[in-house]
Amino acid sequence: MKKFWLLTLSLFLLSTVLLTGCGGGTPAPAATKPSVEAKEVNIYTSRHYPGIDDAIYKSFTDKTGIKVNVIKASGEELLQRIKTEGASSKADIYLTADAGNLYLAKQAGVLQPFTSPALTKNIPADFIDTDKMWVGLTMRARVLVYAKDRVKPDDLSTYEDLTQPKWKGKIVTRSSNNIYNQSMLAAFIAMNGETQAKEWAKGITANFARQPEGGDRDQAKAVAAGKADVAIMNSYYLGQMLSSKDPLEVKAAESLGVFFPNQNTTGTHVNIGGAGIVKSAKNVDNAVKLLEYLSDIEAQQKFAEASTEYPVNPAVEPSALLKKWGTFRKQNINLSKLGEHNRRAVQIFNEVGWK
Ligand SMILES: [Fe+2]
Known part of the structure; x- marks a missing residue:
């Protein structure tokens, strides 16, 4: 009987420690840790193909449960906004046209390096920044x-x-x-x-x-x-x-x-439309997941077709219109050089x- 009470007492003490943390009256660690990523990702984009891009973001949300919040303006305005907002910026992804513009964002110090096996599989090496600060999504x-x-x-x-x-x-x-x-x-x-x-x-x-x-x-x-x-x-x-x-x-x-x-x-x-992950991003994992999705077969077809651009993913064929123009050989340089x-x-x- 004495053993039973000892066991009950120790289980009670153990559960108290687990629920409140070891510091007696201090809050539980779970409450003070930064919260896990919200089920969302915020994209600042200069692309202006609302019907098609929104539909692509919606199918990403349907697949992953991650909501995509979109802010649109010119690439220059969005970069300025990210700089002004600083650490409190909501932006997770900066998406714009031209490797030259992505370089400006990189030089401004507002991007962070990122990579993943899916991104390196989907996107040719020439379309990935040498410091992994951005990737190309359309060509x-x-x-x-x-x-x-x-x-x-x-x-x-x-x-x-x-x-x-x-x-x-x-x-x-x-x-x-x-x-x-x-x-x-x-x-x-x-x-x-x-x-x-x-x-x-x-x-x-x-x-x-x-x-x-x-x-x-x-x-x-x-x-x-x-x-x-x-x-x-x-x-x-x-x-x-x-x-x-x-x-x-x-x-x-x-x-x-x-x-x-x-x-x-x-x-x-050739040049690209592409995206980087913002240095102060709160939803980095979700941002990588969205870029992986955008570089994958399903999204590549629609994403490039919306603007009559070429897909970057070599597994995806260009639209019927672009195929009529024939195939071509591109310059053989990493676009970071631009x-x-x-x-x-x-x-x-x-x-x-x-x-
Ligand atoms: Fe343009």
Whole structure:
């Protein structure tokens, strides 16, 4: 009987210790520990394809029970916001276009390194930052868009060929203060060195049909309107024009052809839409899970198709529209280089007078 009471007493004491912690009146450890991650992830994104992106986030939530909260603005505004909010920022993921912009976020110190076996399986190594601060999720090519009635594909070959006198007054592209051209020139610096990159920028500037103005879509429209013969621009803008609701845009786009330059030399320049995990993220595990999902087969098909971009995951085929343009060989460099050479690229543009 005495043994029974001793056993009861020790069980009571043990359960008291377990429930209240060892410090007598102090709170239980479970109550003072940081709470486990909420079943949510907060994404700051500059993508503007609400119907499709929201549907992708919803299927992620259905699969995992993790809610996705989305804040949209321009990439620049969101980066500024993350900086201003500091440690109290709600942002877990920063998603934007161009490896050059992701580099700016990395340099600002607002990202943290991350990796996972699924991410390295789904995403080619060239599209993962060398310090693992961001990953690419969609790919775009900077192609030559030409007037089908005035230019034959055989007339085209490389970015470098466009500096020849025969193209004088026939080339359009946007301003050098845009990150797309900065990243393209940064890639040339990385591959060919500064001297050649500067020669190229100088030669293109000399062949402009007009001073750079407007966005990439405006360059395609200028070629369709006969103001120039060739535009250097991102592939998805032509894809978007072809699937536009505006019949005039479709008509303009149909008069244009797509050419992938440098197929026998250094490859066509490509860039990414991609994402990093914010340094102060409260839901890191959920953020990794969402990026794994976005880089996996199901989401890749829809995510890239929404913007007529290429999937980054090699297991996923491009959309029917992009397949019509054929396959191409891309530049063989890690896209971290685009950010690393950005400053010099901007200087070169100023030196050669590319507005
Ligand atoms: Fe764009």
